[in-house]
Amino acid sequence: MDIRSAELTKYAANAMLATRISFMNELALLAEHLDADIESVRKGIGSDPRIGFSFLYAGCGYGGSCFPKDVKALARTASDNDSPLSLLMAVEKVNERQKNVLTEKIQARFGERLDGKTFAVWGLAFKPNTDDMREAPSLTLIANLLSRGATVNAYDPVAADEARRVLGEQPRLTIVDNAYDATLDADAVVIVTEWREFRTPDWDELRTRMKTPVVFDGRNLFAPAMVKVQGFEYYAIGRRGNSAA
DSSP, rough: OOOHHHHHHHHHHHHHHHHHHHOOOOOOOHHHHHTOOOOHHHHHHHHHHOSTTTTOOOOOOOOSSHHHHHHHHHHHHHHHTOOHHHHHHHHHHHHHHTTTTHHHHHHHHHOOOOTTTEEEEEEESSSSSSOOOOOOOOHHHHHHHHTOOOEEEEEEETTTOOOOHHHSSSEEEESSSSTTGTTTOSSSSEEOOGGGGGGGHHHHHHHHHSSSSSEEEETEEEEHHHHHHOOEEOOOEEEEEEBOO
C-alpha cells in the first residue's frame, strides 16, 4: 500500500466504525417513537453476514481520542480538498446530539430544572477498562446536570483520579470511591460507561440507599422487564418498555 492510501485507510476505518455507532443511535431514537426495541433490531440486522454485530450497540454517544479526532480530521481534509464528506459531518452531529439524550430523559422524568435532585452517575471514562476521559459522554451529562441545579455523585472504578483532574472542584459535584456510596439519597442512577461491575448490581442495596428507585441506562445493560421486576423505573436507549415500574 502506498503512503497516501495508508493514511486514508487509518482515518477511514475509525470513521466507518463511528458511522455505525451514530447510525444505531439514530435508529434507537426512532425505535422509541415506533414502540420498537433497538436490541431486537440490532440482533436482526447483525445476523446478516454482510453487516455483522460489531459496533452496532446504541448508547449515549462515543468518545475517546480516536473516533472524534479522526472523524473531524477526515471531514476537514475532505473540505480542504473541495470534496466534502456530508455523511461524516452528519455522524459528528448525531454523536454530539446523542450525548444529550440522557439529560433529555432525566428532564422528561424530573422536569426542566433539577434543583434539589441528586443523581448517581456510574461511569466516567469514555469506555470501560481505561481511565481516558477525552470526549467522554459523562462530561456532557455532568455539565448538563450541574447547570440545571442538580447534585451529582459520580463513580468510576478506574477513572476517578483522572476525572477529578479533568473536572476539578465544582459545587454540587462529588466523585466517590464506591458505586453504592454514590447512590445515597439519589433520585436516580445514571449509567454512562458499561463497566462489568455495573451489569450485576445489588438491587436490594440500591433500593435501601436511593430516595427513588429510578435507573437511566445509557448503555442498555439490562432487559427492561427484569429491572421493573426489581421495582425500579427504567429508561434506556431505544428499548421497548421504557416506563415506570
